[in-house]
Structures are given as C-alpha cells and as structure tokens.
Amino acid sequence: MTDTHPEPHQPSSAVTRAMDDPTPTDAISPRENDTPSTAARKRSHIVPTNGHDRGASEPVDAAALTQALHSVEGDVQSRQRTPMGSPSRKRQRIYGDRFIPNREGRDLQASFSLIPDPPSPATPSKSKKRTPHGELHFQRNAAFSPTSHSTTINDPSRARTPPSNHTSTSLPPASLTPSTPHKNMFTYMSPQHHRNGSSRLTPHGTPGSRRSQRGPNMDPNSDLYSTSPIHFDSQRLLLSPKKTPRAVSKVPFKVLDAPDLADDFYLNLVDWGSSNNLGVGLGSCVFMWNSGTGKVTKLCDLQDDIVTSVSWIQRGSHVSIGTSKGLVQIWDAERCRRLRTMTGHTARVGALAWNDHILSSGSRDRSILHRDVRQPDQWLRKLTGHKQEVCGLRWNAEDGQLASGGNDNQLMVWDKLNANPLWKLTNHTAAVKAIAWSPHQHHLLASGGGTADRRIKFWNTQTGTCVNEIDTGSQVCNLAWSKNSNELVSTHGFSQNQIVVWKYPSMTQVASLTGHTYRVLYLAMSPDGQTVVTGAGDETLRFWKCFNKRERNGIGGEGVGSRLEQWSTIR
Numbered sequence: 001m002t003d004t005h006p007e008p009h010q011p012s013s014a015v016t017r018a019m020d021d022p023t024p025t026d027a028i029s030p031r032e033n034d035t036p037s038t039a040a041r042k043r044s045h046i047v048p049t050n051g052h053d054r055g056a057s058e059p060v061d062a063a064a065l066t067q068a069l070h071s072v073e074g075d076v077q078s079r080q081r082t083p084m085g086s087p088s089r090k091r092q093r094i095y096g097d098r099f100i101p102n103r104e105g106r107d108l109q110a111s112f113s114l115i116p117d118p119p120s121p122a123t124p125s126k127s128k129k130r131t132p133h134g135e136l137h138f139q140r141n142a143a144f145s146p147t148s149h150s151t152t153i154n155d156p157s158r159a160r161t162p163p164s165n166h167t168s169t170s171l172p173p174a175s176l177t178p179s180t181p182h183k184n185m186f187t188y189m190s191p192q193h194h195r196n197g198s199s200r201l202t203p204h205g206t207p208g209s210r211r212s213q214r215g216p217n218m219d220p221n222s223d224l225y226s227t228s229p230i231h232f233d234s235q236r237l238l239l240s241p242k243k244t245p246r247a248v249s250k251v252p253f254k255v256l257d258a259p260d261l262a263d264d265f266y267l268n269l270v271d272w273g274s275s276n277n278l279g280v281g282l283g284s285c286v287f288m289w290n291s292g293t294g295k296v297t298k299l300c301d302l303q304d305d306i307v308t309s310v311s312w313i314q315r316g317s318h319v320s321i322g323t324s325k326g327l328v329q330i331w332d333a334e335r336c337r338r339l340r341t342m343t344g345h346t347a348r349v350g351a352l353a354w355n356d357h358i359l360s361s362g363s364r365d366r367s368i369l370h371r372d373v374r375q376p377d378q379w380l381r382k383l384t385g386h387k388q389e390v391c392g393l394r395w396n397a398e399d400g401q402l403a404s405g406g407n408d409n410q411l412m413v414w415d416k417l418n419a420n421p422l423w424k425l426t427n428h429t430a431a432v433k434a435i436a437w438s439p440h441q442h443h444l445l446a447s448g449g450g451t452a453d454r455r456i457k458f459w460n461t462q463t464g465t466c467v468n469e470i471d472t473g474s475q476v477c478n479l480a481w482s483k484n485s486n487e488l489v490s491t492h493g494f495s496q497n498q499i500v501v502w503k504y505p506s507m508t509q510v511a512s513l514t515g516h517t518y519r520v521l522y523l524a525m526s527p528d529g530q531t532v533v534t535g536a537g538d539e540t541l542r543f544w545k546c547f548n549k550r551e552r553n554g555i556g557g558e559g560v561g562s563r564l565e566q567w568s569t570i571r
Contacts, residue, residue: 113217113224248511252542263537266350266391270522270535273312281307311352322349328361344369344379351393362390370417381417396437405432411447413461423464429453436479440486448476470507477521483529484550493519501546
C-alpha cells in the first residue's frame with residue numbers, strides 16, 4: 001500500500017473573491033456569539049485562507065451557496081417591506097434584564113378598577129395559554145433585527161438562544177414592540193376574588209382582555225370615586241330612615257287606689273273577666289270595677305278569712321275565690337250571690353285556673369285539685385308532683401294541657417286530667433309563678449323565674465324542649481300574651497319594678513313602662529286585648545294602653561266582637 005496525497009483543491013471564483021475581500025459576509029461568516037458586537041469584531045479579523053488551511057473539510061457546493069444567498073436577500077427585502085411603528089414617538093423605552101416599574105403619571109387606583117374579572121376556576125378559559133415572560137420577550141425581539149447589523153441564516157439550534165438588545169435608530173412594528181413584563185412588583189387582590197380562589201391580578205390587561213369590552217368604571221356609587229372612608233353600602237344603611245317603633249304611652253291613663261293589696265309574690269289577686277269586670281281581692285273582701293261604667297261593687301266579705309286568689313271563668317259571670325284556709329268559693333257576679341264552697345286543700349289556695357267547666361286549684365299543701373263544677377263531688381282528680389307551694393297555674397284550652405309552677409323551681413306540664421305529668425322542666429333556678437300560653441302558636445308556653453333566675457323561657461310542650469330564652473335582669477312576676485299580635489308583656493320586681501312589652505320571637509323590647517314603687521306582682525288583660533292593668537304593693541292599680549286593636553279584616557257590625565267593642569275604652 002502506498003500513501004496517496006490529494007491534490008490541492010482550487011477554490012471557485014466566488015470563494016476566491018470572498019477570501020480576497022476583507023469585508024465578511026453573512027453567509028460565510030455566521031455569528032459565533034449571541035452578542036452581535038463580539039461577532040462583528042471576530043469577523044473583522046478573518047484573513048484569507050488557502051486550500052491547505054482548510055485541511056480535510058468538504059468542498060463548497062456553489063449551487064447550494066447561491067441558493068442560500070438568494071434566500072437571505074429575499075428575507076431582507078421582506079423585512080424592509082414590514083410596516084414600521086410610528087416615528088413620532090419621542091422616547092423609546094429600553095428594557096433590559098431588570099424590570100424597573102415606571103409610575104410616572106399613573107393612577108394605580110384607577111388602573112385597579114379597570115382590571116378585568118378573572119374567569120372562574122371551575123370554567124376552563126378559552127384564551128390562548130400565556131407564554132412565559134422570557135420566551136415571549138425573546139420571540140418578540142427575534143422577529144425583527146436592526147438593518148445596521150448583519151443578518152443570519154435561520155438555524156434551529158440558534159433560535160433558542162435569545163439575542164441581546166441593541167439600540168436602533170428606527171422603531172420596530174407596533175404589533176411587535178416589546179411590552180412591560182407581566183411579572184409586576186405590585187399585585188392587587190380583593191377579598192372576594194381571594195375567597196373565590198382566583199389567580200393573581202395585575203393592573204395591566206392584554207388588548208384582547210375583557211377590560212376593553214367593559215370599559216372604564218362609570219358607576220358614580222363606586223368606592224373608586226368616594227371621598228369618604230365609609231363604603232357606599234354602609235353610608236346607605238346609616239342614612240336610611242330608622243324604622244319607627246310602635247308608640248306605647250309611658251304614662252298610665254288611669255290609676256286606682258287599692259288599699260290592703262297584699263305584697264305577696266305567691267298570690268294572684270287581680271283578674272279581668274269577659275264581662276269586662278275587673279275583680280280585685282283586698283284583704284278579706286273582693287271588689288269589682290266595671291270598666292264600662294266605672295262603677296265599683298263589693299262582691300263579698302269573708303269576715304274570718306283572707307282572699308288569696310281570684311279567677312274569672314272564660315265565658316260568663318262566674319268568679320272563683322281561693323282563701324287562706326284552703327277553701328274555694330264560686331260566686332255569681334251579676335247577682336252577687338255565692339253558689340258553692342268546695343274543700344279539699346289543707347293550706348291557702350294561691351292559684352286558680354278555669355278550663356270550661358273544670359276548675360283547677362293549686363295550694364300551699366303542694367297539691368293540685370281538678371274540680372268539675374257540674375258535679376256535687378268536692379274534687380275530681382288530685383295531682384301530686386310539686387315539692388313546695390304551687391304558685392302558678394294556667395290552662396291551654398285548645399291543646400288540653402295544664403301548666404303549673406311551684407316554689408320548688410319546677411315547671412310541669414299535665415295532659416288533660418292525667419295524674420302523671422307529661423313534662424317536668426327543671427331549668428329555672430327560682431320559683432316559677434309567671435306562666436302564659438301563646439294564643440298564636442300551638443304548644444308554645446312561656447315561663448318566668450324569680451329573683452335568683454330572672455329569665456323568661458319558651459317551651460315547646462310537644463317535645464319538651466326550650467326553644468328560646470332571655471335574661472330580663474330582674475324578678476319575673478307575671479306574663480301575658482297579647483291577643484292581637486305576637487307580643488307579650490311581663491312585670492318585674494327589684495330593681496326597676498317595670499312593665500316590659502316584648503316582640504316575639506326576636507325578644508326585642510317594644511316598650512318599658514315604669515311607675516310602680518313596689519314590685520309589680522299582679523297583671524291582667526282586658527277582653528279586647530288592648531289594655532293591661534298592673535297591681536303592686538304600693539296599693540295602686542295602673543292601666544296601660546300597650547297593644548293595638550285587633551284588625552277585623554272588614555268584618556263589623558253585629559259580629560262576634562261587637563259585644564266586646566262596647567267595652568273597648570276605660571274612662
């Protein structure tokens with residue numbers, strides 16, 4: 001084998017001219033570095049080479065070189081035909097690798113109001129995926145090159161390297177002008193957007209964003225244009241007219257003297273009957289006051305006994321009287337005649353309650369007796385559940401339930417005439433005298449505790465649960481529901497001795513009435529439901545107009561309520 005030396009290769013005329021010419025061309029001298037200035041310096045030092053210097057390199061194809069030159073010239077001509085930006089701009093912003101926000105002449109609050117609402121995270125966005133900042137910046141700058149620099153052949157391997165920025169005398173096309181990077185130093189996010197889990201908001205929007213569709217915020221009630229630190233919603237609430245509460249007179253329209261009216265928490269000495277007569281027990285006597293005529297009538301005098309309770313039948317003129325000796329008497333108020341005297345208790349009878357022809361009595365002997373006034377028997381059924389004196393007793397005629405309260409802090413609910421209680425409610429921490437059934441809702445019972453309790457509780461007697469309660473701050477002596485509205489009135493003891501009208505179920509105070517100098521132990525309501533009378537140890541009876549008249553819904557004349565309307569006023 002012999003060594004074969006290749007003959008020296010003679011370059012073509014085109015290549016010879018390229019080597020003889022000291023000015024480099026783009027096709028032969030591609031950029032060796034990303035920095036054009038460095039590449040230019042390297043190209044300026046290229047010296048002609050001969051065939052021996054090329055060594056074993058491949059020969060240059062003249063046809064391929066000519067085709068490459070034609071493609072480069074066509075690319076340059078197409079770039080020259082591209083519309084350029086307006087040359088009227090006085091200053092071109094130059095952005096480097098470091099973002100410095102320009103806040104000159106910018107209203108950040110107004111910019112924030114123009115931010116488009118971001119799409120919901122659950123709804124896929126139809127907009128094109130946002131290109132990362134570095135990649136977008138490179139694509140915008142790689143789309144054009146200043147004409148003063150040499151062009152290069154498109155090389156896929158070099159397209160990934162972002163070129164460096166250079167100052168140019170002419171502006172690029174407006175659509176290709178690099179914009180401020182979207183990585184803002186300041187971001188804005190409202191609490192509502194934060195709760196919705198929306199992405200970060202920036203004060204800049206793209207040309208195709210929803211801001212261009214929505215436009216500027218033209219709402220004059222927007223917080224953007226408010227000069228007050230209070231939001232418009234709060235201003236509207238503060239400036240709205242206050243709802244006027246129902247007017248209740250704070251002064252009683254009538255005051256009657258009641259000498260010898262006992263100051264005893266466990267007694268019930270005042271009651272207002274359906275015949276519009278007010279019965280009051282004073283010492284050993286019972287007096288009646290007719291609200292229509294203003295006439296006072298002495299019903300009875302027990303001589304050697306003391307009146308401890310008074311109660312009118314629901315319909316009619318019969319009134320029952322309990323005495324300190326444990327007797328229960330029934331009187332006819334129209335004829336002022338005693339009809340019957342019943343025994344059974346061994347101590348004073350402090351509570352009486354009617355349910356049609358059934359009369360129930362609660363005594364200090366801790367028992368409750370059911371009596372049928374139509375029968376000759378003294379009592380029909382005896383209930384023994386309380387451990388101390390029974391001081392509160394109320395029938396619910398619609399549901400057939402009896403509620404009893406005692407000095408043992410217990411509230412019991414009895415079903416009809418059953419001997420065993422339906423519910424034993426022990427939530428109160430003091431004696432339970434104040435008891436009232438709601439005439440507006442079935443199985444709703446209100447009860448009030450004494451000095452150590454001071455609370456009004458509301459019970460659902462169908463389930464035996466407490467549905468509402470409120471701390472009144474003073475001893476609760478009596479309760480009564482309004483017949484015309486869903487309200488109730490309570491009387492209290494120390495320290496203010498007040499009468500309070502409550503709105504149920506919110507338990508907001510409609511009115512607080514004062515005037516008594518002793519605890520308000522007695523309470524009764526007129527047949528029309530507009531007036532309440534209160535009695536106290538100061539030996540006075542005070543009449544208050546607490547509730548409005550019942551709306552008759554167009555029913556008038558000689559209707560059901562016409563008989564009661566003739567007693568609707570008390571002189």
